[in-house]
Amino acid sequence: MSLLEVKNLGISFGGLRAVDGFHISIEKGQLYGLIGPNGAGKTTVFNMLTGVYTPNDGSITLDGVDITGKKTIDINKAGIARTFQNIRLFKDQSVLDNVKIGLHNQITYSTLTGILRLPKYHKAEKEMNEKAMELLKVFDLEKEADFLASNLPYGKQRKLEIARALATNPKLLLLDEPAAGMNPNETKELMETIHFVRDEFDMTVLLIEHDMKLVSGICEKLTVLNFGQVLAEGKTTEVLNDPQVIKAYLGE
Template identity: 80%
Template sequence: MNMLDVTHLSISFGGLKAVDDFHINVKKGQLYGLIGPNGAGKTTIFNLLTGVYKPNAGSIVLNGNNITGKRSIDINKAGVARTFQNIRLFKDLSVLDNVKVGLHNNNPYSTIEGILRLPRYHKVERKMDERAIELLKVFDLDKYCHYNASNLPYGQQRKLEIARALATGPKLLLLDEPAAGMNPNETAELMDTIRFVRDNFDMTILLIEHDMKLVSGICEELTVLNFGQVLCQGETAAVLNDPEVIKAYLGE
């Protein structure tokens, strides 16, 4: 069964069709790549998948459930989480508290319980602390749990953003240029991290990336986007060797 089925997805801004008849099918547990030149519409698609934008046409089905046009918070609760090309951590909060932000979806307590620090508040906070530390250990960040997020090196901030996304308990994880700004050693480590997340969290991952070494190293299938339309889809090696892809994207 597919985790994600997108058909005939389209959106226009001021008469300009940013995404036109986009389609993609991502299997459960798959590591799938979405690539294309700058301005091809990749981030717009992520914004459609997460409810930031509402499509003019088409459907988005997550694990058999239609989430087309739903609010971002409802799509997140349905099982979609994302990271961003430009890291969006709460940099004045601790590493631990950044992860706990993601946990609040599944560990609610009332406003009154929080204000009055009632027993349920303390019970839920302890539970979230424990779960947050577990997630941070996955990324070897638990030793920095009381640091401000802004004090982490760039590569570790990237990992923290993934940990926070995982805290929401997603079925589908969208990674928007996770290797952006990383050196080769950090990128290699990131590849191992993404594989680990997929294999150990029963996760389906769709990623946007310009680093072809990362794409060819971890993605099983690719969709290439050009001017808002699907140019090519299929197994990674075949797509990257397609003459139209080379012409449009790799510039060769």
């Protein structure tokens, strides 16, 4: 059974059909790419998968559970986490606190316990600190734990955003143009990071990306979106050599 199964997903804004009949099937542990020209509807798909938008039709099933139209927080608890094209960190908070924010969906104490700083609060906070530091060590960020997130170099901010997403304990990680703004060395390091995340965390990854070196270097399968509809899907090499894809996306 697929980890993510999307069928006939569609959404309209006013009279514009932004996504129509979108479908995708992603197996557990896959590195999967969603590509297409600017304005093709890729981020709109991500927004439907994460509950930012409610689809007009179609279904989204995660690990056998229908999550169609659920709230963002419920979808996150069900097992989908994401990053964004424009990094969305809490830049005035520490690197450690950014990861702890991701852990707060696993809080086991009540609001009253937190307000009164009861023993259960201190125990939970200690556990979150330890888990957050473990994640930071994975991404070689533990030495910057007390830095403001805004003071990290760009590439490390990307890593921190992925670490925070992983802190929510997802089954599926959505990466929205993770290589945007990166130089070649940072992109190479990002590729290694994504492979590591998949293997170390037994993670399934779906990413939107325009950097074809990154796409061809890590994605096992691709779906190509054009004008809100699936243009092609299949193994990465075959899709990137599809004449329709070359014409529509690569501009050749």
